[in-house]
Amino acid sequence: xxxxxxxxxxxxxxxxxxxxxxxxxxxxxxxxGVCVLVFAIGIARGEPLTQMFLMAISLxxxxxxxxxxxxxxxxxALGAHRLVKRHALIRKLSAVETLGCVTVVASxxxxxxxxxxxxxxxxxTADGWNVxxxxxxxxxxxxxxxxxxxxxxxxxxxGRSLSMLLEAGVLCNDAALLPPYADEASWxxxxxxxxxxxxTLAARGGVELADIQAAKPRFAEIAFDSGxxxxxxxxxxxxxxxLVAVKGALEAVLEDVTRFAEGDGDRSITDADREQVRAAAExxxxxxxxVIAVAGRQLDAVPDSLEAAEHDLxxxxxxxxxxxxxxxxxxxxxxARAAGIxxxxxTGDHPATAQAIAIGLGIMRPGDRLMTGGELAAEGPEHLxxxxxxxxxxxxxxxxxxxxxxxxxxxxxxxxxxxGDGVNDAPALRRADIGVAMGVSGTEVSRxxxxxxxxxxxxxxILDAVREGRRIYDNIRRSVRFGLTGGSAEIWLIMLAPFLGxxxxxxxxxxxxxxxxxxxxxxxxxxxxxxxxxxxxRRPRPASEGILSGxxxxxxxxxxxxxGAVCLVMGMWGYATGRPWQTMVFTSLALLxxxxxxxxxxxxxxxxxxxxxxxxxxxxxxVGTFLLQMVLIYWExxxxxxxxxxxxxxxxxxxxxxxxxxxxxxxxxxxxxxxRERRA
Numbered sequence: 312x313x314x315x316x317x318x319x320x321x322x323x324x325x326x327x328x329x330x331x332x333x334x335x336x337x338x339x340x341x342x343x344g345v346c347v348l349v350f351a352i353g354i355a356r357g358e359p360l361t362q363m364f365l366m367a368i369s370l371x372x373x374x375x376x377x378x379x380x381x382x383x384x385x386x387x388a389l390g391a392h393r394l395v396k397r398h399a400l401i402r403k404l405s406a407v408e409t410l411g412c413v414t415v416v417a418s419x420x421x422x423x424x425x426x427x428x429x430x431x432x433x434x435x436t437a438d439g440w441n442v443x444x445x446x447x448x449x450x451x452x453x454x455x456x457x458x459x460x461x462x463x464x465x466x467x468x469x470g471r472s473l474s475m476l477l478e479a480g481v482l483c484n485d486a487a488l489l490p491p492y493a494d495e496a497s498w499x500x501x502x503x504x505x506x507x508x509x510x511t512l513a514a515r516g517g518v519e520l521a522d523i524q525a526a527k528p529r530f531a532e533i534a535f536d537s538g539x540x541x542x543x544x545x546x547x548x549x550x551x552x553x554l555v556a557v558k559g560a561l562e563a564v565l566e567d568v569t570r571f572a573e574g575d576g577d578r579s580i581t582d583a584d585r586e587q588v589r590a591a592a593e594x595x596x597x598x599x600x601x602v603i604a605v606a607g608r609q610l611d612a613v614p615d616s617l618e619a620a621e622h623d624l625x626x627x628x629x630x631x632x633x634x635x636x637x638x639x640x641x642x643x644x645x646x647a648r649a650a651g652i653x654x655x656x657x658t659g660d661h662p663a664t665a666q667a668i669a670i671g672l673g674i675m676r677p678g679d680r681l682m683t684g685g686e687l688a689a690e691g692p693e694h695l696x697x698x699x700x701x702x703x704x705x706x707x708x709x710x711x712x713x714x715x716x717x718x719x720x721x722x723x724x725x726x727x728x729x730x731g732d733g734v735n736d737a738p739a740l741r742r743a744d745i746g747v748a749m750g751v752s753g754t755e756v757s758r759x760x761x762x763x764x765x766x767x768x769x770x771x772x773i774l775d776a777v778r779e780g781r782r783i784y785d786n787i788r789r790s791v792r793f794g795l796t797g798g799s800a801e802i803w804l805i806m807l808a809p810f811l812g813x814x815x816x817x818x819x820x821x822x823x824x825x826x827x828x829x830x831x832x833x834x835x836x837x838x839x840x841x842x843x844x845x846x847x848x849r850r851p852r853p854a855s856e857g858i859l860s861g862x863x864x865x866x867x868x869x870x871x872x873x874x875g876a877v878c879l880v881m882g883m884w885g886y887a888t889g890r891p892w893q894t895m896v897f898t899s900l901a902l903l904x905x906x907x908x909x910x911x912x913x914x915x916x917x918x919x920x921x922x923x924x925x926x927x928x929x930x931x932x933x934v935g936t937f938l939l940q941m942v943l944i945y946w947e948x949x950x951x952x953x954x955x956x957x958x959x960x961x962x963x964x965x966x967x968x969x970x971x972x973x974x975x976x977x978x979x980x981x982x983x984x985x986x987r988e989r990r991a
Contacts, residue, residue: 330857330858334379334858334859335379338798339371342371342802343371345802345806346367347367348806349363349366349367349805349806350364350366350367352806352809353366353809356809358814358815362815362818362819365819366805366815366817366818366819366822368819379790379791379794382787382790382834382835382838383787384404385838386787386838387408388404389838389839390407390779390780390782390783391404393779394407394763394775394776397772397775397776397779398766398767398769398772399763399764399765399766399772399775399776400750400763400764400766401762401763402758402761402762402763402764403762405762406745406762406763407779407780407783408780408783408784409726409744409745409762409780409854410728410745410776410777410779410780410781411777411780411781411783411784411852412726412780412851412852412853412854413652413726413727413728413744413745413777413780413851414651414652414653414725414726414727414851415652415654415655415720415725415727415728416647416652416653416654416655416727416728416770416774417655417656417657417713417716417717417720417728417729417730417743418654418655418656418657418729418730418770418773419656419657419658419730419731419732419749420656420658420660420665421504421601421634421658421660422504422732422751422752422768423730423749423765423768423769423770424636424637424640424656424668424672424674425634425635425636425637425640425668426634426635426636426637427504427634427751427752427768428447428504428634428635429504429505429508429601429632429634430443430445430447430448430508430511430634431443431508431509431512431630431633432600432631432632433595433600433631434454434473434476434512434628434629434631435588435595435628435630435631436472436473436476436572436627436628437472437571437573437574437628438470438472438473438574439457440456440457441454441455441456441473442454442455442456442457443512443515443516444515445511445515446497447497447498447511448488448497448498448499448508448511449497449498449511450488450498450510450511450515450520451514451515452515453515454473454512454515454516471572471574471575472572472573472574472627472628473516473627473628474516475572475607475625475627476605476627476630477513477516478513478523478556479557479558479605479606479607479627480509480510480512480513480558480630481509481510481513481518481520481523481524482523482524482529482544482546482554482556483542483543483544483556483557483558483605484506484509484510484544485503485506486500486501486502486503486504486506486507486509486510487500487501487502487507487510488500488507488510488514488520489501498511504634505601505603505632508630509558509630512630526548526549527546527547527548527549528546528547529544529545529546530545530546530547530613531544531545531617532544532545533617533618533621535559537659537709537710537711537733537735538709539559539563540559540560540562540563540659541557541558541560541564541621542557542558542559543555543556543557543620543621544556545613545614545617545620552609552610552611552612553611553612553613553614554607554608554609554610555607555608555610555620555621555624556605556607557606557607557621557624558604558605558606559604560602560603560604560659560661560707561588561589561592561602561604561629561661563604564604564605564606564624564626565585565589565604565626567606567621567622567623567624568580568624568625568626569623569624569625570624570625570626571584571625572625572626577625580626588626588629591629592629592661593663595629595631596661596662596663596664596667597663597664597666597667598631598667599633599664599667599668599671600631600632600633600664601632601633601634601660601661602629602630602632602661603629603632604626604628604629605626605627605628605629605630606624606625606626606627607624608620608623608624608625636668636671636672637769637770637771639771640672640770640771641671641672641673642771643770643771644672644673644674644770645673646847647774647777648673649847649848650777650847650848650849650850650851651849651850651851652774652777652851653703653725654674654703655674655702655704655705656669656674656675656703656704656705657705657708657713657716657729658704658705658706658707658708659684659706659707659709660706660707661706661707662681662683662704662706662707664706665681665704665706666681666704666706669681669703669704674703674704675703675704676703678701679702679703679704680698680701680702680703681703681704681705681706682695682698682702682704682705682706683706683707683708684706684707684708684709684712685707687705687708687712687715688712692715692718692719695716695719696722699719699722699723700723709735710731710733710736710739711735711738713729713731713736713739714738714739716739717729717739717742718742721742721744726744726745726851726854727743727744727745728743728744728745728747728773728777729743729745729746729747730747730748730749730765730770730773731746731747731748731749731753731757731760731761732748732749732752732753732757732768733754733757734754734756734757736748736757737756737757737759738760740757740760740761740762741760744854745762745763746760746762746763747761747762747763747764747765747773748760748761748763748764748765749764749765749768750764750765750766750767750768751765751766751767751768752768753768763776774847777847778842778846778847779842781842781846781847781849782840782841782843782846783838784852785842785843785914786837786838786839787838787858788858788863789837789838789840789911789914790834790835790837790838791858791859791863792863792866792867792911793833793834793837793904793908793911794830794834795867795871796866796867796874796904796907797825797826797829797830797871797874797904797907798826798830798871799868799872799875800871800872800874800875800878800900800904801817801822801826801875801900802871803871803874803875803876803879804816804817804875804878804879804896804900805817805822807875807879808879808882812883813879813882813883813886816878816879816882816893816896817893817896817897817900818893818953818954820952820953820954821953821954821955824901824943825897825900825901825904828936828939829900829901829904830904832932832935832936833904833908833932833933833936835932836908836926836928836931836932836933837908837911837912837929839926839928839929840912840913840926840929841925841926843915843916845915870907870973870976870977873972873973873976874900874907874973877899877903877969877970877972877973878900878903879896880969881895881899881965881969882895885962890962891955891956891957891958891962893954893955893956894944894955894956894958895962895965897953897955898940898944898958898963898966898970899966899969899970901936901940902937902966902967902970903969903970903972903973905933905936905937905970906970906971906972906973906974907973907974907977908929908933909929909933909974910973910978911977912926912929913981914981914984915981915984915988916981917981917982918978943955944956944957944958944963945957
């Protein structure tokens with residue numbers, strides 16, 4: 312029971328943690344070999360057996376980066392905490408690491424790239440176009456016919472068809488309008504924003520919402536389904552008949568329409584009428600409107616089959632809803648492209664609507680293709696795979712097809728982050744490398760399947776999360792480089808000292824102190840470094856990239872040799888001149904690593920341009936560690952514990968100057984790197 316409970320709540324190791332485990336194992340094998348060699352050399356030189364055994368164990372502790380998995384976990388946990396402040400809730404810790412590798416962000420349109428605040432601006436019926444005015448969801452405003460010159464169709468008598476459309480929009484509806492509450496200034500919607508917009512439209516058209524719902528109570532419904540793309544409700548009327556109200560995608564509703572509501576009556580719909588409706592809808596969709604058709608019929612009695620009652624419908628018209636893009640969406644799309652991330656849109660909306668929004672936001676560029684769900688269903692996933700790199704917009708897509716889209720992109724080597732909010736989106740969210748659920752409009756099932764939940768349903772928040780993922784990976788690399796450099800320096804120091812005629816340069820307890828204080832604390836502090844300014848201007852790192860890639864192991868080796876050499880030179884000079892050489896070596900090793908931590912704050916920028924406001928914790932650690940080192944040298948109780956001696960002012964000055972050598976060399980490397988990058 313307890314074991315099962317722990318297993319259910321403990322995340323499996325992330326790929327980066329597994330990399331570090333593998334690296335640690337390789338270093339451990341090497342360190343054991345080195346420790347055996349050091350032990351053998353010491354015994355051969357006549358050193359005490361107990362002291363050499365302790366030295367070998369201490370060297371192994373110093374060489375093996377046992378703190379690295381902890382630093383990775385702490386870094387990702389702190390990153391997840393920071394993301395919560397930016398409205399992104401991380402459900403799986405491994406997602407923080409994967410975010411830095413994302414190459415494709417597949418986003419829904421409504422509520423993610425747009426505000427999700429629907430407003431009906433135009434209404435089309437067989438009698439002509441109408442315009443709705445008002446602010447937000449406030450049920451105040453009016454609906455009026457467009458002037459004759461602006462009509463897409465010949466104007467006719469206004470009234471009956473519009474009234475039927477408004478009534479059906481209220482009945483086939485599960486939302487509610489809520490008046491301003493407390494200090495709020497605007498009306499709100501409880502439920503789907505699309506249905507809220509229909510209620511607002513009806514109220515502006517003079518329909519009393521409560522009265523119509525009470526007069527025609529609902530007794531059954533067929534819920535909206537992504538396959539059917541429509542919803543139907545069934546109502547009793549005062550005359551004893553049954554009213555069927557239907558709303559949904561125009562092409563789905565139009566399939567079962569046989570009559571038009573026009574003027575004072577209904578008439579049969581012709582092929583020319585259908586083309587007229589489609590043309591009017593295409594015009595609205597091309598302007599970025601979301602088109603929702605409204606239809607219905609009356610029956611003499613309750614039907615035996617609800618599905619059968621959805622046929623033989625009367626088309627009342629359609630509404631054109633505006634869902635304005637979020638103000639930050641265009642900038643977020645541009646930022647994604649600058650970061651080497653391809654933004655794509657996957658939506659259930661009309662192709663023309665999706666294309667208009669995508670072009671406006673910069674998702675769809677010249678040469679890009681749009682693919683529809685119908686095209687994908689007709690030609691199969693093979694067609695999708697052939698054109699995956701050309702398509703930036705997928706329209707009229709069902710949740711089931713999202714899974715094929717994600718798989719097709721992943722087959723090209725892409726690391727995909729995908730948004731979803733419905734129950735049927737769960738398989739695709741699980742398949743994506745980063746499943747992103749909507750916290751506001753999403754279902755509980757989608758949130759459970761996701762790696763990350765957006766508390767604000769905002770596309771820009773995904774980019775914030777990617778930025779955080781890249782920052783965390785950079786900092787982990789810094790911590791690894793810092794830790795391995797110090798460990799390699801200690802190995803060189805202990806191994807080479809006997810060959811240069813020196814006794815053991817460090818006691819076991821001194822080596823453990825260096826490993827505990829000057830390795831651990833600065834390594835953790837480096838993990839809190841803020842992101843580099845250009846972190847979102849780089850290409851995503853390959854998911855298979857090793858932690859020591861990019862020449863980092865060469866830097867570790869070179870810096871470790873340099874650090875060890877400085878300590879050896881300090882020890883040889885102090886030993887030859889009768890100074891407290893062991894304390895000088897001990898202090899030099901500790902302070903050299905503090906200088907290295909300071910220099911490693913950035914791979915490119917000089918520490919003199921960084922300032923301390925971004926990482927005051929590192930400053931606190933460096934100052935605190937330096938003061939502790941001084942205590943070990945000059946405080947008698949500490950001297951007796953670590954076998955140190957007080958250094959004269961001159962000796963301390965020499966140690967301090969020598970301890971800056973690695974810092975300056977790393978800074979010179981940055982200058983060379985910046986010069987090469989400018990030349991390139």
